[in-house]
Amino acid sequence: MALAHAILAVLVDCPNSGYDLAKQFDGSVGFFWAASHQQIYRELSKLEKQGWLSGEIIPQEGRPDKKLYYITEAGKQELQAWIAQPCEPAAIKDDLLVKIFAGYIASPKIILDELQQHRQAHLEKLSIYKTLEQRYFQNLQTLSLAEKFHYLTLLKGISYETDWVAWCDRAIEILR
Amino acid sequence: MALAHAILAVLVDCPNSGYDLAKQFDGSVGFFWAASHQQIYRELSKLEKQGWLSGEIIPQEGRPDKKLYYITEAGKQELQAWIAQPCEPAAIKDDLLVKIFAGYIASPKIILDELQQHRQAHLEKLSIYKTLEQRYFQNLQTLSLAEKFHYLTLLKGISYETDWVAWCDRAIEILR
């Protein structure tokens, strides 16, 4: 049930609406936890009923009202307890690598095109992450503790995408 | 429905029983697709009903009988069609990075211990993959096409684990 904890992890930093959460899960948070807005809204209701979050409707002008969620003391304690439990490295499910595993039954062009496209996609993510790094995490010394931890997840995002780009290059080289 | 395709991708190389498949999904194939034996057996029945696989019961002595699954022509065509469709980079769900994102609410010791444990786990995987590399993929030139593709997935496994170990080191360094 780690979507719950991913939401708590974002809200412990600052309150957010479901819409804002969905945008974050589509952006930098999405690097380590993917979730759709439908999933997020459903989970938020559940977490509010459980008492880990409290919601407050904020009337807005010029746009629909929104519901801001705050983490409760119980929610924070739950998050702390969850963090303290050891966890396993993440399970991987990667379509591209399944394709590559059986790549010899397809035409080389199809495989090479797919590799090129993935290379491009990873390069774009990498560029976004590097922009974030330059904008928000210029010098380590001045960062707050919370910022340091956020930066660590960004660093993983950067090395993850860098590694993918390098592997695509190598794969293309080997197959050509 | 990519578990189906991951199974087809293994069986297109050579026939296997559910038990053997489960072991492979727990080993090197597990690097790019994680699946439990329950999932695998259920999926195998489904794929046989669909006509993508055919199963043959092999009587054995000194151990329970097993059922060997072969990919059918229809199954191979399905796999080829699936490979030809473009796919997105894999969605990530990583418990450890969720923990790190909110790591500032936990005690430093808990975080550092968890980082050390993950570093160790990734190092062990890396060692297994490097052993496989030395044993089966010594020189690129002599590899068959199928082996080259299999090697590419192993290469990704190696760089993935290497990247994790490096990140753990960096994270521990920054937090200390």
Next chain:
DNA sequence: TTGACATATGCAAACAGTTGCATATAATTT
């Protein structure tokens, strides 16, 4: 001889995630 381990297969319930649909306001573009 009891217990653990390896081989070998599978069901069923609970939980999580995806996909398609639905609604509503307001600004901007065509």
Next chain:
DNA sequence: AAATTATATGCAACTGTTTGCATATGTCAA
């Protein structure tokens, strides 16, 4: 005036995954 985009929220059906349980044979060690 109509279409599109951004904001904002959510339900329902389906599909996929996890967890716990269940069964059966044979070997090896305590």
